[in-house]
Amino acid sequence: MSIELLTPAEMATADALTIAAGTAGIVLMERAGQGVSNAVLREAGADAEIRILCGPGNNGGDGFVAARLLRRQGRPVRVAVLGDPSQLRSDARSAFEAMGGGWEALSLDFVRSAPAGRVLFVDALFGAGLDRPLEGLARACIEALNEAGAPVVAVDLPSGLNGADGRMLGAAVRARHTVTFCRRKPGHLLQPGRCLCGTTEVVDIGIADATVASLEPTCFANAPGLWRASWHPPAPEGHKYDRGHAVVVSGPLATTGAARLAASAALRAGAGLVTVACDPSALIVHAAHLTAVMVRPVRGVDGLGEMLADRRLNAVLFGPGAGVGEGARSVVKRLLDAERAVVLDADALTSFGDAREHFLALSRAARGPLVLTPHDGEFQRLFPAFAGLDRLSAARAAARECGAVVVLKGADTVIADPQGRAAINDNASPWLATAGTGDVLAGIVTGLLAQGLPAFEAAAMAVWMHGEAGRVAGAGLISEDLLPALKLVVAGLAGEEDR
Numbered sequence: 001m002s003i004e005l006l007t008p009a010e011m012a013t014a015d016a017l018t019i020a021a022g023t024a025g026i027v028l029m030e031r032a033g034q035g036v037s038n039a040v041l042r043e044a045g046a047d048a049e050i051r052i053l054c055g056p057g058n059n060g061g062d063g064f065v066a067a068r069l070l071r072r073q074g075r076p077v078r079v080a081v082l083g084d085p086s087q088l089r090s091d092a093r094s095a096f097e098a099m100g101g102g103w104e105a106l107s108l109d110f111v112r113s114a115p116a117g118r119v120l121f122v123d124a125l126f127g128a129g130l131d132r133p134l135e136g137l138a139r140a141c142i143e144a145l146n147e148a149g150a151p152v153v154a155v156d157l158p159s160g161l162n163g164a165d166g167r168m169l170g171a172a173v174r175a176r177h178t179v180t181f182c183r184r185k186p187g188h189l190l191q192p193g194r195c196l197c198g199t200t201e202v203v204d205i206g207i208a209d210a211t212v213a214s215l216e217p218t219c220f221a222n223a224p225g226l227w228r229a230s231w232h233p234p235a236p237e238g239h240k241y242d243r244g245h246a247v248v249v250s251g252p253l254a255t256t257g258a259a260r261l262a263a264s265a266a267l268r269a270g271a272g273l274v275t276v277a278c279d280p281s282a283l284i285v286h287a288a289h290l291t292a293v294m295v296r297p298v299r300g301v302d303g304l305g306e307m308l309a310d311r312r313l314n315a316v317l318f319g320p321g322a323g324v325g326e327g328a329r330s331v332v333k334r335l336l337d338a339e340r341a342v343v344l345d346a347d348a349l350t351s352f353g354d355a356r357e358h359f360l361a362l363s364r365a366a367r368g369p370l371v372l373t374p375h376d377g378e379f380q381r382l383f384p385a386f387a388g389l390d391r392l393s394a395a396r397a398a399a400r401e402c403g404a405v406v407v408l409k410g411a412d413t414v415i416a417d418p419q420g421r422a423a424i425n426d427n428a429s430p431w432l433a434t435a436g437t438g439d440v441l442a443g444i445v446t447g448l449l450a451q452g453l454p455a456f457e458a459a460a461m462a463v464w465m466h467g468e469a470g471r472v473a474g475a476g477l478i479s480e481d482l483l484p485a486l487k488l489v490v491a492g493l494a495g496e497e498d499r
């Protein structure tokens with residue numbers, strides 16, 4: 001599947017450019033309806049009746065085309081129309097007329113009278129043109145559809161879902177399968193949209209790749225095609241010093257585990273060397289646990305500064321288990337002034353909840369690449385002004401404001417850079433919602449930065465690897481299980497046969 005995601009507005013432009021270049025709109029609609037009809041034939045049992053709900057715009061038009069094609073296949077099809085068909089416009093009107101009758105006005109009974117297990121519904125009420133919350137009959141029918149629990153194939157988007165941001169406008173259809181066109185939209189990946197779509201299929205309706213490219217999309221599905229070219233497996237003649245030296249700054253004696261998890265993940269992600277920097281009081285506990293990861297005692301911020309005089313230490317993580325307060329703020333200040341790639345996570349971010357302007361001043365002046373990895377709570381403390389936005393817009397706004405790459409973690413993690421580029425991740429296992437997995441993610445980002453990846457690519461690749469490691473580790477995983485799983489993920493990316 002292509003990685004570019006198009007907003008509904010970009011998709012409308014791609015449609016318009018294709019039509020202007022000589023392909024009639026009704027031809028695009030025919031192809032869309034054909035794709036829907038194919039999906040329905042796959043999803044519906046041989047004896048199933050098909051009931052199609054058609055709306056007042058072109059989404060309904062796709063439904064009329066699918067109805068005509070399915071009837072031609074001899075399938076029993078009932079069509080219900082929302083609104084007055086005499087008001088249909090352009091392509092939808094043509095598709096309605098070509099259907100040649102056999103329709104009824106949409107009613108709640110159309111949905112509620114379906115015998116259980118015998119009907120497949122097609123939701124062609126609203127797609128890209130939905131622009132306000134649903135109400136009245138449309139909303140009641142959608143709620144009845146969800147209550148009935150019958151299988152639904154959604155056309156383009158489950159009706160009620162905002163394709164731009166994955167949020168519901170009033171109510172939304174819960175589909176088993178969604179057929180969209182040309183490219184996926186952000187709403188197919190962002191929650192709750194992803195769950196509402198069921199499985200998502202992309203049908204080619206003849207919009208050229210060059211047309212999509214001319215729109216210069218800025219939003220992507222997070223997949224290897226986005227960052228794989230930035231990462232290189234070890235060269236045959238290379239040595240560990242070619243792959244960077246990551247530093248993880250540890251918390252105090254009582255909270256050292258997070259740093260160890262992160263450091264091990266940085267090593268697993270391929271950093272050549274990894275050192276945990278800790279207060280002398282925590283040295284013994286780290287030394288007792290760590291093997292390939294090195295440990296170095298440093299005394300306070302000045303000790304850390306002295307350590308960083310060694311230019312080979314090229315990427316630093318601070319935050320996991322660090323503790324909140326003035327001490328953490330001064331470490332952040334020192335790191336952002338150190339011309340190193342820096343990852344700030346957890347307590348490093350929370351420490352600025354009451355000093356947001358201070359944080360913005362520091363982050364904007366950072367002298368090296370900077371990645372922030374907040375979960376929702378940390379994000380809201382640091383960027384309360386963006387808390388009401390959808391996750392895609394919120395991550396982009398924060399990245400722009402602080403001049404850093406922002407990884408807004410969740411089931412649909414968003415990675416955004418200050419220029420507006422964004423990736424939405426969809427490979428996370430729900431089992432990743434457990435203690436310590438955020439430390440592992442921050443460590444992977446740091447390990448990739450140490451290898452010289454640019455900040456956005458490092459962050460996006462890390463989120464994907466973390467998701468894959470979750471899948472490999474499987475149900476019941478704890479964060480330690482991600483470390484051996486990362487070995488298999490890296491091997492897969494390197495294309496090794498021997499996994």
Ligand SMILES: NC(=O)C1=CN([C@@H]2O[C@H](COP(=O)(O)OP(=O)(O)OC[C@H]3O[C@@H](n4cnc5c(N)ncnc54)[C@H](OP(=O)(O)O)[C@@H]3O)[C@@H](O)[C@H]2O)[C@@H](O)CC1
Nearest residue numbers: 015028029056057058059126127128129130131132133156
């Ligand atoms: N050539 C193409 O472009 C192609 C497009 N394709 C298909 O077209 C779809 C986009 O079509 P679209 O732009 O007509 O929008 P659509 O989703 O049908 O809805 C618009 C209608 O809904 C109405 N309306 C909106 N919100 C409402 C609400 N809350 N409650 C009630 N009414 C509401 C709005 O009414 P109005 O705002 O004017 O009152 C308008 O009448 C796209 O998803 C894909 O399936 C494919 O065929 C490929 C080629």
Ligand SMILES: [K+]
Nearest residue numbers: 123126157159
């Ligand atoms: K729909």
